[in-house]
Amino acid sequence: MLRGLDIRDMLIIDRLELTFQPGLNVLTGETGAGKSILLDSLGFVLGWRGRAELVRAGAEQGEVQAWFDLPPNHAAHVVLQEAGLPDGDELILRRVNTVDGRKTAWVNDRRCSGDVLRQLSETLVELHGQHDDRGLLNPKHHRDLLDSYGALDGVRDKTRAAWREVSARRKDLDAAEKALDVVRAEEEFLRHAVGELDQLDPQPGEEAELDSRRRLMQGAERIRDDILKALSALGQEGAEAAAGNALRWLEGVADKAEGQLDAPIAALGRALVELDEAVVGVERCLDTLSFNPIDLEEVEERLFAIRALARKHDVAPDDLAEFAGGLRAQLDALDQGDADIKQLSQRVIEAEANYAKVADALTVARTKAAKALDKAVSAELAPLKMERAVFETVLTRGQPGPSGQDEATFTVATNPGAPSGPLNRIASGGELSRFLLALKVCLTGAESGLTLIFDEIDRGVGGATADAVGRRLSQLAASGQVLVVTHSPQVAALAAHHWRVEKRVEKNLTLSTVTHLIDGDRVDEIARMLSGDTITNEARAAAQALMAG
Numbered sequence: 001m002l003r004g005l006d007i008r009d010m011l012i013i014d015r016l017e018l019t020f021q022p023g024l025n026v027l028t029g030e031t032g033a034g035k036s037i038l039l040d041s042l043g044f045v046l047g048w049r050g051r052a053e054l055v056r057a058g059a060e061q062g063e064v065q066a067w068f069d070l071p072p073n074h075a076a077h078v079v080l081q082e083a084g085l086p087d088g089d090e091l092i093l094r095r096v097n098t099v100d101g102r103k104t105a106w107v108n109d110r111r112c113s114g115d116v117l118r119q120l121s122e123t124l125v126e127l128h129g130q131h132d133d134r135g136l137l138n139p140k141h142h143r144d145l146l147d148s149y150g151a152l153d154g155v156r157d158k159t160r161a162a163w164r165e166v167s168a169r170r171k172d173l174d175a176a177e178k179a180l181d182v183v184r185a186e187e188e189f190l191r192h193a194v195g196e197l198d199q200l201d202p203q204p205g206e207e208a209e210l211d212s213r214r215r216l217m218q219g220a221e222r223i224r225d226d227i228l229k230a231l232s233a234l235g236q237e238g239a240e241a242a243a244g245n246a247l248r249w250l251e252g253v254a255d256k257a258e259g260q261l262d263a264p265i266a267a268l269g270r271a272l273v274e275l276d277e278a279v280v281g282v283e284r285c286l287d288t289l290s291f292n293p294i295d296l297e298e299v300e301e302r303l304f305a306i307r308a309l310a311r312k313h314d315v316a317p318d319d320l321a322e323f324a325g326g327l328r329a330q331l332d333a334l335d336q337g338d339a340d341i342k343q344l345s346q347r348v349i350e351a352e353a354n355y356a357k358v359a360d361a362l363t364v365a366r367t368k369a370a371k372a373l374d375k376a377v378s379a380e381l382a383p384l385k386m387e388r389a390v391f392e393t394v395l396t397r398g399q400p401g402p403s404g405q406d407e408a409t410f411t412v413a414t415n416p417g418a419p420s421g422p423l424n425r426i427a428s429g430g431e432l433s434r435f436l437l438a439l440k441v442c443l444t445g446a447e448s449g450l451t452l453i454f455d456e457i458d459r460g461v462g463g464a465t466a467d468a469v470g471r472r473l474s475q476l477a478a479s480g481q482v483l484v485v486t487h488s489p490q491v492a493a494l495a496a497h498h499w500r501v502e503k504r505v506e507k508n509l510t511l512s513t514v515t516h517l518i519d520g521d522r523v524d525e526i527a528r529m530l531s532g533d534t535i536t537n538e539a540r541a542a543a544q545a546l547m548a549g
Contacts, residue, residue, distance in 0.1 A: 001069045001481045002125070002451045007041045009059035010097075012503070012512045021497050024477035027485045027514075028492050028525060029501030034512030035485045038501070039127075039455060042066060045095045046125060047105070047117025055099045057509075065094040068124055068451075075123035080107070083116045091124075093117065127453045128436050136410070136436050136443075137423055143366075143408040146393060149443050150369025152362065156403065159362045162355040163402040169351040173344040180337040183330050190331050193313070197324035202306045207317035210303040216288075217296045224286070231282045240275050243268055355400070362404045366395055370408070373442060380438035383468040385461075386431065389414050391439075410439065433457040434469065441472050451481045458488040466490035489529035493546035498522050523547070 007016045012034055027035050044054060045064040055062040068091040070076055080087040086108040095105040095117070105112050107120070128136060136145070147156055183190070232238055247268045254261045310317040333340075370393035377391040390413040398407035413420035414431055423435055437457055444452075458469045470491035476482050477496070486492055498517045503510055517525055526546060527539035 002042075002066065002483070003069055004065075004067050005038070005042060005045075006063075006065040007038075008063045009056040010041050010044070010054050010062040010064060011037045011056060012510050013037060013041070014056060014511055016512070016514055018499065018514060020481065020483070022477075022481050023496035024474050024494060025481065025483045025497045025499070026492050026495035027483070027499050027501055028487070028529060030503075031487075033501040033503050034514075035501045036455070037512060038514070039453065039485065042125070042453075043127075044097065045093050045105075045117075046121035047095075047114045048121065053101075054097050059099070061096055061098045063094065063096045065092065067092045076120055079116070079119045079123060083107075083112065083119075085110050085112060085116070091120070093120070124451060125453060126450045127455065128440060128457060136439055139409050139422065142393070142410050143403065143406065145443055146366060146369055146373065146408045147403075149373050150365060152365050152369065155358070155362045155365050158358045159355070159404050160402045162351070162358045163400070166348070166351045166355045169344070169348045173341070173348050176337075176340055176344050180334070180341065183334045183337065186330075187334060190327055190334070194324060194327045194331060197309065197320065197327070200302075200305055200309060200320075202309065202317065202320040204318045204321055207303065207306050207310075210299055210306070214296065214299050214303060217299065227282060227286055231279065231286065234275060234279050234282065240272065240279065243272055243275065247272065359400065359405045363395070363406050366404075366406055366408065370395060376442040377435075377438050380441050380472070381434070384434040384438060384472075385465045385468070386414075386434055386438075388416055389431070389435075390416065390420065391435065392420060433459055434461065434465070437469055437472055441476060444476055451483065452476060453483045453485075455485050456487065457484070458486050458491050462488065462490075470494040487529065489526045489543065489546060492526050492529060493543065494549075498525065500525050 001022060002020050004020065005016075005018045007013045009015075018038075027038065029035055040054065041064045045066045068076075070089055070091050072089075076091060077087055080091075088108070092108055093105070095103060097103050103114065105114060105117050107116065147153070234240060247265065250261050250265050250268070254265060306317050306320065310320055313320070313323055315323045373393055374391055381387060381389050381391065392411050392413075394409045394411050396407045396409070397405060399405075410423055411420045412423055412431075412435055423432060433456075437454070440452070454473065457473075458466055461469060466488040467490040470488065471494065473482055473484055473491060474494045484491060484495075492498060500515050500517055500521075502513050502515070504513060505511075515521070523540055523543045524535055526543035527535045530542050531539035
């Protein structure tokens, strides 16, 4: 709820501070007194787009501050939290406009953007008037208003969930089809590469092993002669024979050496064992170095083939086996692809069928709500002297989406048999005001937290019709806050709080002032609205009669 408005150096206002209350708040005054300036100033601090030049002549900058009470469940709390702004039970908005056009805004003393102000304004204030394109006259909002009136949140949530499922299934199918197309484009390469890799069948570590064998074979001839010489020196004609002879000679005289040859004999025995092992190892090495030249060719051929494939596919030789596995997986996906696509397509069909079912249920619920709304608005139009007018909520099939498959438009026909059309194209100024008021009365329901502003919505009506307009405005204000700019004494008489807007000239400067009216001053203002500049006792009596109801 709007609690106050502080305006400094805006248009013809030098300094003005207003405090508002719950219920019906009325602003009256002569044409041109500055009532619209108050709304322009409020719209400025709320981030609405309006006049380009707002700073009062001679001032460096204009400033507007507005403060609101926020109950715990107010929608503005969500906007504040998402924007990272201070949150509490009071909201203070301040916006400055310099003479060169720069605008700066603060929310609870924290700098913020105009976009954040506008998001907050949608939760704080709702403006209605003959030229309002933000509220009831905008067909983009009609479907949401109808859903709110019909309390269709539950079925709409189901529709939104079903649409998310359709979108997810379509996304899965699209991704699978694109992936399959990529694999199909490379099918020939994949099959050739996998065949080539399968035929070679490279193993991890094989390249290093082949390289070692190749180097060993290449160096075998150079070292074989030396190894043979060493074998000859160690074998039966070399060290092994000499050591054996020495052992036999020592053993033959050992019993006469009084034990002094025991240790040498034992050492020679061990040496003969080691010599034997050395001979065996050398012979084994010679066997290894004995190879067919064709073996070297085969090792080199396989080694070069592995290295060539590694370069071809830009992977390490030891990674060829894993790389081949990846290619096989792509081929498996290709072979399985058609079946997967068929399964995903079936899931899309099932999700779309479920969406159609819940969207049809939403359409049925909207149709029922539309009939109820049409009946309710018609009942409100009769007291407003528009009993011959026809209001109809038209549902048409739109593009399916998260909010269903319907578009809703509020249409009117001002007389039976006359063509119907959108509110803002068919109704005249006075008729449009009454249509908007009747519609708002029906749509408000349990809605709370918004300050409703009606800008001369009673223009073009008078007498009993104006009284009916005022009573409906008072009805709207009973559970919240309504601000009305009006020229109608019947509406003003029903106000819980009344302000008069006036112009005065000081030192060749035109300034606007606002006065809170009570008791006799309020009677005089309503009498002025009834009789003009000259207030008679009869006008005062009529004003008092209006105020008495």
